[in-house]
Amino acid sequence: MKVVKFGGSSLANGTQFKKVANIVLADKQRKVVVVSAPGKRNTDDIKTTDLLITLANEVIQGNNKENALSQVVERFADIVEELNLDRGLLSEIEGHLKDLIASYKDDPDRLLDALKASGENQNAKLMAAFFNQLGEEAHYVSPDEAGIIVTDEPGNARILPEAYEELSKLRDRSGILVIPGFFGYSKMGHIVTFPRGGSDITGSIVAAGTEAEVYENFTDVDSIYSVNPNLVEYPKEMKEITYREMRELAYSGFSVFHDEALQPVVKKKIPVCVKNTNHPEAEGTRIVSDRSHEGLPVVGIASDKGFLSINLTKYLMNREVGFGRHLLEILEGEGVSFEHTPSGIDNMSVILRDHQLKNGKEERILHRIRTELSVEDVQVERDLAMVMVVGEGMYQTVGVASMATAALSEAGVNIKMINQGSSEVSMMFGVDADKADLAVHSLYHAYFTPVKQ
């Protein structure tokens, strides 16, 4: 049995719905279908979810909502008309949206969550209806009915452990089951959405709960590439990578598969296959628990911007038991999480995502560092990027670091920080943000361009 998830661009219009139906029906094992809201039909289009957020904001701000509401309904109308589905579905959608607005109009967080989720929810109903129209047994299954019970944090739902047992019962149901992605229900009965990557999370949870043989994730690329295709022409396709490799890449800017979405399948060791709805014959990329480590140990290069470093200096710092703990406590006190803490003998740095230091947090943290830690010097270094070279097996390979540093040196990129050794999967370089693309480019060519080998 397979769980198949389709992203927004795979369900953007009727033509895409037909491709999805063909893919699902081509393999009897594809029993559970998780769907996103309709995505962009072309580059200038607006995603349904964004239309729904606009609608929510109009309601919250007390503006006239009719225009925003009709834009949402029109997106679904476009699909209903192209597929010649029952027009009654549209009035149901409109009625449903109005009900949500009426229920939650005094609770902006819940209104936003409920409206955001309705893009997936309505699309799942249309998809089930389309299967029925094709003469297939198919059922819309709401997350509630499926057993997707989550924590009650609007916009940041986490699955509750007891959900998995309920989900396992889906295996016994007949027909194709179409489940909307992106949200679950709290125990109180509220709609609560998952964080970024939400529909991928639903698919992963359902695959884990039903112990699927594979979790197929259909998107609009043939494969996950070894590097951002916007930076390198014709980048190498990845055939197979491990969960850990994917996690490191996803963390640092690979937007194909959100890292949190992997967690449920990792535990059950269910392979994930990323495939292209528009080109289903392509092999795709398999994300697995273990792979063979033949050839070059590097699988991908990624980068992420928006970091800063707080650099501390204090003579004989390393003699002070408790210094590092105290520093981390100061950050924790402001709810700030850190990425790395490289330390020398009399120096320690904390690297963190810079958006965290707003609203006076930076000043308060620096003040506490100066007064409580009696440092000689504390400096904030901004506009840093982290560039990551990822691949299992690197750890035991002589010369991997050398190739990277040589490539960066040749490209004239000054390495501000190197982090290697904590992870057996990756090696990380801190560089100035304006050199990040150049760094990625040079590293990609060092590891993947055949002449260099």
Added chain:
Amino acid sequence: MKVVKFGGSSLANGTQFKKVANIVLADKQRKVVVVSAPGKRNTDDIKTTDLLITLANEVIQGNNKENALSQVVERFADIVEELNLDRGLLSEIEGHLKDLIASYKDDPDRLLDALKASGENQNAKLMAAFFNQLGEEAHYVSPDEAGIIVTDEPGNARILPEAYEELSKLRDRSGILVIPGFFGYSKMGHIVTFPRGGSDITGSIVAAGTEAEVYENFTDVDSIYSVNPNLVEYPKEMKEITYREMRELAYSGFSVFHDEALQPVVKKKIPVCVKNTNHPEAEGTRIVSDRSHEGLPVVGIASDKGFLSINLTKYLMNREVGFGRHLLEILEGEGVSFEHTPSGIDNMSVILRDHQLKNGKEERILHRIRTELSVEDVQVERDLAMVMVVGEGMYQTVGVASMATAALSEAGVNIKMINQGSSEVSMMFGVDADKADLAVHSLYHAYFTPVKQ
């Protein structure tokens, strides 16, 4: 005014005393002389301090102490006879040692400290007597009289801030002042020794207290070398390095100048000049606050063994605010200090000196990590060495890391960890301990052998 300190080999016998006197008298600015205990006269010889430790242990264990006592007195007799000093000095020394033993026989810690310190103490008296014999005004000044007031921790004295004011009065005294190194007096009036590098600490404290124009530290080498001379033939001499560079090198195995001894002069920015008693014409190495950064930014390569790494893995670790702080708290709870904490996304390592994990500490720490942090995996990796490339200015130089990693790669050394970026002065590589010498060798040749340039 200069403070001049002479190490043990510079004062091992009468011939060395004469060299010291010549050096001091050659420059009227050399007013304060800090002396060590007599060191080895040849490679098979035993240092006076070690003879004194043997004496202390005989007393503590209740053994016959006469043989050990006479060995100590003979070391001083050797000097007295060669310089033809007053024989009465020897009975004074013997009487003094017996007094110490009588006073402290029931307090082993204090007995050990008092006897260890007497090597320097008696040598200072002999040195002052020798200056007098040469017709020079010179005075033995006990640390008590000089104002070296310290904390009351046997073997681990720290200078008290009020000492500096008292020390400044030494400037006003006439003649050459000979002060024994290695110890001070607590407020209770006890003799308390400094930790390792003790006489260097005394010299540095006195230089800071008297605001000397330079602190000259005479030892038995012409210079501090860029690398351990036991590993590389004819290593490059350092003409000038900064305090920060010296500290990083001293920390990782450069035994010429102990790191803690620098602290007092660093605060006052007093230059240190390391020179050779046996070859005072040689320029020596100046340790200064700032230097020009011409040429290659690397000044030295060092290594230190005896490290281990505790490696933790936990999926989505980086989302857990407080994880790092909690880990460091566990270590702190066992009084264990760490060197570095490289962290990946789902991994964190703590590198520490392995001698700290005795007496069940390792088991307790691992147990707490497993239970309190719920990690998926925790492994201890042993027999690691840290290899350090030191030099200010490296930080802003493209290609320094590249030279290092290329050299290690060519030498077949697998880099287990790279730590760069926290310190602007050094770059550190974790390697297997049995590859440390090879690593140092290859790095030295990469940075210092002209053909490579």
